[in-house]
Each structure stands twice: as structure tokens, then as C-alpha cells.
Amino acid sequence: MTNREQLPTCSFCLKAYPDVGTLVAGPGVYICDECVALCSELIASKPKPNRREPVRRIAPWDAEAGVDAVLASLPRVAHAGEQAEYVLAQYVRKARQLGATWAVIGQALGMARQSAWERFSGEE
Ligand SMILES: [Zn+2]
Incomplete structure (x- = not known):
């Protein structure tokens, strides 16, 4: 990973911090x-949804023009996933510092204690 990728x-939009004015952090x-x-703009311009009609979801990849555009997005999407995984690991580390057991962390994540330990402890 280069410094820019980190x-x-x-x-x-997958733009990195120096290319945007402000970047607001949420949980992951x-x-x-x-x-x-x-x-x-979208929220202000869109009429209130009819609660009886199903929500139509548009996946971001459906907006891509073709295979080259989709392939060009793959590294940035992978980076976004790595970023979320990194932040999740930071949250788990903080939970451990606050005294949470691996069993409690696993339960919060819907996985076994052993799975949580293997994924986040950094130990083999
Ligand atoms: Zn953006």
C-alpha cells in the first residue's frame, strides 16, 4: 500500500482526503x-416517497458505462472495503481496551469467540 492508498x-465517491474539501468520519x-x-440536492428535489411502493434500489455499478469503467472502479472499491475493515479493527481494539472479552465481541459481530479472535487479535 502506498501512503496515498492509506x-x-x-x-x-471514493475520492481521497486531499482531493476533497472536508471528509466527515462515521463508524467505518x-x-x-x-x-x-x-x-x-437529491433529498430536497425528490418528492416524498410513497410508502406503499417498494423502494427501487440502484447499485452504483449499474451507473458504470461498461466493463472498462467497472474494472477501473475495482481498486477504489477494494480500498473502501479495506478502509472499513481497518476501522472495524480499531473499534475491536478499543472494545478490548475497555475490557470486552472475545466472546462479547464475537456476539456483537454475530460470530463465534474463536472467529473474532482469529480475525482481530493479530495472533496466530
Ligand atoms: Zn464523496
Whole structure:
């Protein structure tokens, strides 16, 4: 990983921190000022949803033009996943510092104590 790849990245547009004005951190995700502005525009311009109609979900990859565009997005999407995994590991480390057992952490994550330990302890 290069230094640039380790920089926090917007979880929506996948731009790295120096390329955006402000990057707001959430639990395992980030959002940049441009994406907040876009979301605000969408929310303000969209009529209230009809609760009786099913929500139509559009996957981000459906907006890509072709295989080259999808392939070009793969490294950035993989980085976003690595970033979320890194932040999750930081949360687990903090839970351990606060006295949580591996059993309690595993329960919170819906996995066995052993699985949580293997994934996050850093021990073999
Ligand atoms: Zn963004």
C-alpha cells in the first residue's frame, strides 16, 4: 500500500482526503463535502416517497458505462472495503481496551469467540 492508498477515502465517491474539501468520519465510513451537497440536492428535489411502493434500489455499478469503467472502479472499491475493515479493527481494539472479552465481541459481530479472535487479535 502506498501512503496515498492509506489516506481516508470518501465511501461514496471514493475520492481521497486531499482531493476533497472536508471528509466527515462515521463508524467505518467517510463522506466528503461534495457527496453531502449532492445528497442534500437529491433529498430536497425528490418528492416524498410513497410508502406503499417498494423502494427501487440502484447499485452504483449499474451507473458504470461498461466493463472498462467497472474494472477501473475495482481498486477504489477494494480500498473502501479495506478502509472499513481497518476501522472495524480499531473499534475491536478499543472494545478490548475497555475490557470486552472475545466472546462479547464475537456476539456483537454475530460470530463465534474463536472467529473474532482469529480475525482481530493479530495472533496466530
Ligand atoms: Zn464523496
